[in-house]
Amino acid sequence: MTDLESFAARLKTLSDGRASTPRVKDGVMTLALDVGGLSAGQRDAVAAAIREGGLTVPGVTDVRIAMTAERKAMRIIAVASGKGGVGKSTLSANLAVALKRMGFSVGLVDADIYGPSQARLMNSEDRKPEARDKRLIPLDSPLGIPMLSMAHLVDPGKALAWRGPMAGNALSQLIDAEWGSAEVLIVDMPPGTGDIQLSMVQKHKPAGAVIVSTPQDLALIDARRAVSLFEQTQVPLIGLVENMAGYSCPHCGGISDPFGAGGAEAAAAQLGMDFLGRIPLAIDIRVRSDAGDPPAAGEGAAGQAFHAVAQKVADWLRA
Numbered sequence: 001m002t003d004l005e006s007f008a009a010r011l012k013t014l015s016d017g018r019a020s021t022p023r024v025k026d027g028v029m030t031l032a033l034d035v036g037g038l039s040a041g042q043r044d045a046v047a048a049a050i051r052e053g054g055l056t057v058p059g060v061t062d063v064r065i066a067m068t069a070e071r072k073a074m075r076i077i078a079v080a081s082g083k084g085g086v087g088k089s090t091l092s093a094n095l096a097v098a099l100k101r102m103g104f105s106v107g108l109v110d111a112d113i114y115g116p117s118q119a120r121l122m123n124s125e126d127r128k129p130e131a132r133d134k135r136l137i138p139l140d141s142p143l144g145i146p147m148l149s150m151a152h153l154v155d156p157g158k159a160l161a162w163r164g165p166m167a168g169n170a171l172s173q174l175i176d177a178e179w180g181s182a183e184v185l186i187v188d189m190p191p192g193t194g195d196i197q198l199s200m201v202q203k204h205k206p207a208g209a210v211i212v213s214t215p216q217d218l219a220l221i222d223a224r225r226a227v228s229l230f231e232q233t234q235v236p237l238i239g240l241v242e243n244m245a246g247y248s249c250p251h252c253g254g255i256s257d258p259f260g261a262g263g264a265e266a267a268a269a270q271l272g273m274d275f276l277g278r279i280p281l282a283i284d285i286r287v288r289s290d291a292g293d294p295p296a297a298g299e300g301a302a303g304q305a306f307h308a309v310a311q312k313v314a315d316w317l318r319a
C-alpha cells in the first residue's frame with residue numbers, strides 16, 4: 001500500500017466517510033468533503049484533521065479541500081407568547097431537541113435579549129462564540145444542536161439596558177450567524193408584542209410561528225395578541241401549544257388544573273388555528289430544565305408530550 005493509499009483509508013475514519021478519494025499533483029493534495037448536516041464548528045474540525053493528516057503524506061506540501069453541501073434554505077420557526085413565564089423557552093429547547101431526533105438539522109436562537117435562558121436549558125453556559133468574517137459561529141450544545149443566546153455574549157447576571165434598536169441589532173446578529181447546513185432555526189422570541197418582536201418578524205420573515213400559552217384566561221388574551229402580530233405580518237401560524245396543563249400530584253396522584261383546563265384548545269379553535277398539544281405541569285420538566293437536560297432528549301412522559309407537539313410541527317414543515 002502506498003503512503004497515499006494508506007492515508008485514503010485513514011481518511012474514511014477522519015471524515016466519517018464524507019471525503020472523496022484524495023489526489024496529489026505537484027505536492028498539492030485535493031479532495032472534496034461533503035459538509036451537509038455539519039455545523040460550522042464540526043466542519044472546521046473535520047477539515048483541520050484532514051489537513052493535518054494530509055500533510056503527513058510524504059511529498060504533500062498543501063492540502064486543498066472543496067466543501068460541498070446540498071444547501072436547503074433555512075426556515076425560521078418563531079416560538080412566541082404574548083406574555084412571559086408561560087414556558088416559551090422550555091418549549092423552544094425541547095422542540096429543537098425533538099426535531100433533531102426526527103432527523104431535521106436544527107439550530108436554536110435565544111432571542112429573549114433581556115432574559116436569556118437557553119444557555120442554561122441547553123447546558124451551554126460559560127461559553128463564548130467566535131466570529132468569522134463578522135458573523136457569529138454558533139456554539140455546539142451537548143445534544144449536538146448549534147445555538148446562540150445573548151447569555152453567550154454578555155456577562156451572566158448583568159442587566160441589559162438597551163433601547164429597542166440596539167436590542168434589535170443584537171438579535172439580528174444571532175439570527176444572521178453562520179448556521180451552516182441548519183434547515184430549521186427555532187427562535188425563542190422575547191415575550192410580548194412590541195417593537196423588537198415586530199422588527200424581528202419583518203426583517204427575518206419566519207416561515208411559521210408556534211404560539212405558547214397556559215390555559216389561564218389572562219395568558220390566552222396575551223396569546224391572542226401574539227397571534228395578531230403574526231397575522232398582521234403575514235407569518236403563517238403553525239399552531240398553539242398549551243403549556244402547564246393538568247398537574248399530577250407526586251404524592252396522591254390526583255390531577256388538578258391550577259391554570260384551568262381546555263382554554264387553549266378552545267382559543268385555538270376560535271382563532272382558526274391548529275392545536276398542537278398539551279404539555280403537563282410537571283416537576284420533572286422544571287427540574288430537568290434547570291439542570292440543562294431537556295426532557296425531549298429522553299423517553300419519559302414529559303418527553304413524549306414534547307415529541308407529540310414536535311411531530312405536528314414536523315408534519316407542517318414537510319407539508
Ligand SMILES: Nc1ncnc2c1ncn2[C@@H]1O[C@H](COP(=O)(O)OP(=O)(O)OP(=O)(O)O)[C@@H](O)[C@H]1O
Nearest residue numbers: 084085086087088089090191280281282285286289
Ligand atoms: N410544563 C412545565 N412544567 C413545569 N415547569 C415548567 C413547565 N414549563 C415551564 N416550566 C418552568 O416555568 C419557568 C418559566 O418557563 P420558561 O422560562 O420556559 O418560560 P418563558 O415563557 O420562556 O419565560 P420568559 O418569557 O420569562 O423567558 C421555568 O422555571 C420552567 O422550568
